[in-house]
Amino acid sequence: MIRVAVVxxxxxxxxxxxxxxxxxxxxxxxxTIDHGQDPAQINAGNTDIAVEFTxxxxxxxxxxxxxxxxxxxxxxxxxxxxxxxxxxxxxxxxAPRKGQAVCVAPNFAISAVLADYFAAQAARYFESVEVxxxxxxxxxxxxxxxxxxxxxxxxxxxxxxxxxxxxxGTLTDGGSRGQxxxxxxxxxxxxxxxxxxxxxxxxxxxEQLVIRADSFDRSSFMQGVLLAVRKVVSGGYPGLSVGLDxxxxx
Ligand code: NAP
Numbered sequence: 001m002i003r004v005a006v007v008x009x010x011x012x013x014x015x016x017x018x019x020x021x022x023x024x025x026x027x028x029x030x031x032t033i034d035h036g037q038d039p040a041q042i043n044a045g046n047t048d049i050a051v052e053f054t055x056x057x058x059x060x061x062x063x064x065x066x067x068x069x070x071x072x073x074x075x076x077x078x079x080x081x082x083x084x085x086x087x088x089x090x091x092x093x094x095a096p097r098k099g100q101a102v103c104v105a106p107n108f109a110i111s112a113v114l115a116d117y118f119a120a121q122a123a124r125y126f127e128s129v130e131v132x133x134x135x136x137x138x139x140x141x142x143x144x145x146x147x148x149x150x151x152x153x154x155x156x157x158x159x160x161x162x163x164x165x166x167x168x169g170t171l172t173d174g175g176s177r178g179q180x181x182x183x184x185x186x187x188x189x190x191x192x193x194x195x196x197x198x199x200x201x202x203x204x205x206x207e208q209l210v211i212r213a214d215s216f217d218r219s220s221f222m223q224g225v226l227l228a229v230r231k232v233v234s235g236g237y238p239g240l241s242v243g244l245d246x247x248x249x250x
Contacts, residue, residue: 005031008054020222044070108224115213119200120153124161126202134189142188155182
């Protein structure tokens, strides 16, 4: 049995992870920690791996504590940048246990990660591409981090294929063509009733390919979280991994 601790266990994501772990035949819940509780209660003696879904201000501190305790970590909290990731790499280099691992994944929805990957594969074959992301109206950022990542992956694929700018005869100035990220137009829709959805529209003369990922509720993330837990504790991914795609054998 994999002994799993959940940090941020009372939160929306954390409580879903607690349920998912309780429902998994190969896992047992070792600890739940939330705001005000010391993550150092979690250690290699009582836990194999911790899943961390808290807040951007707390996540780095929690991960560094857990690494110091000899525990592997799967992290879903947002707000990571290269500087913070480097601090985790350095902590892992001095970790108490050999082969210790941390995975930071900005999106655990397998459909979204695959849409990103398929879009980057397809990008080189199409003259035009636009990204439309659609979310519930309580989301604070726009466009979504996932859509920005999709646009960057598409742009890299277009550059590698030697494609020029996407055709666009728009003459008016203003925001109606979305945010341009690395030359790719990204549009953000906010609508009550939606959860998290993304469409990548690819066009050539006379044809269109649409790649679409829909995440209807938080359960969409749990398969990815459990996959990351199993992969990380397997010992096959020592050090820091970023992104669920690491484990999808793409
Ligand atoms: P949430 O409902 O606000 O839950 C966060 C929980 O963490 C709360 O219970 C909070 O307690 C607790 N917390 C705050 N500081 C803590 C600390 N220092 N130590 C332990 N627990 C602490 O938020 P959520 O919707 O679950 O989202 C959590 C994070 O996951 C966000 O960054 C979100 O963007 C991200 N997310 C990622 C994915 C993905 O696929 N990677 C998917 C969805 C969401 P209090 O409320 O008492 O402060």
